[in-house]
């Protein structure tokens with residue numbers, strides 16, 4: 001594991017990637033998240049674990065779920081939360097990102113939640129700021145989105161109990177997806193026996209480790225008999241040019257419809273990190289069906305983010 005992410009004592013210092021995390025650490029995050037899920041059901045959803053700490057959200061890219069669930073998670077832990085509006089910040093006057101972060105540290109920020117279009121930016125920041133602060137990667141380019149990978153695997157554990165023997169299909173634009181990369185690392189570390197990557201050739205990564213992942217370019221074959229179908233949207237913002245002929249044609253071949261879902265196991269769950277594009281990668285009837293756990297993923301995301309922030313601050317947990 002990258003030593004910048006884990007201290008010599010084995011504690012979580014930053015959360016930058018799920019790559020090379022170990023199973024023990026992931027399970028610990030899940031078990032702590034379980035306790036926070038229970039708190040989420042109370043009338044008073046607050047605990048004092050981060051009282052006196054400040055969490056700063058720095059989002060250089062748009063977000064609905066990640067930014068708000070980090071804010072809710074931090075508030076439930078009793079932290080102060082600062083959401084810097086990048087568009088009206090002094091970044092536009094030429095301030096470097098490290099200077100911005102250092103100014104916020106001077107205001108006593110303890111945890112930075114960073115989303116950035118450039119792969120590696122959270123790691124760069126972690127390498128260039130005071131050792132006392134913690135960086136959480138909330139999505140960098142097409143590299144990594146670790147809390148999403150963790151919350152997706154946590155969702156699978158909630159519905160399927162055990163990772164052993166599961167068949168999971170990740171479907172869509174895997175090549176440009178940081179979510180897919182984080183899911184692939186997490187599920188593989190957790191020992192999922194069959195992880196399928198399903199989509200057209202143009203959406204397959206160049207460097208698939210065939211000892212861990214199986215490639216399918218046909219939707220029916222790819223989702224046949226699986227326990228979990230994880231859908232992804234087409235990441236147009238990370239493409240140099242349009243690489244699919246039309247969304248309609250894509251939907252005809254790789255959109256998840258009720259008809260296609262019948263090829264998966266009867267009790268298969270359907271997941272999607274959001275935002276969903278109805279009629280492009282998923283049919284409305286599937287997104288809103290009883291097999292869909294898309295909104296549960298969002299709820300579980302709060303608990304996972306509470307667990308990660310608590311582990312960064314409280315080394316005794």
Ligand code: CP
Nearest residue numbers: 063064065066273274
């Ligand atoms: N899943 C996800 O990252 O969604 P947002 O872009 O809305 O944060």
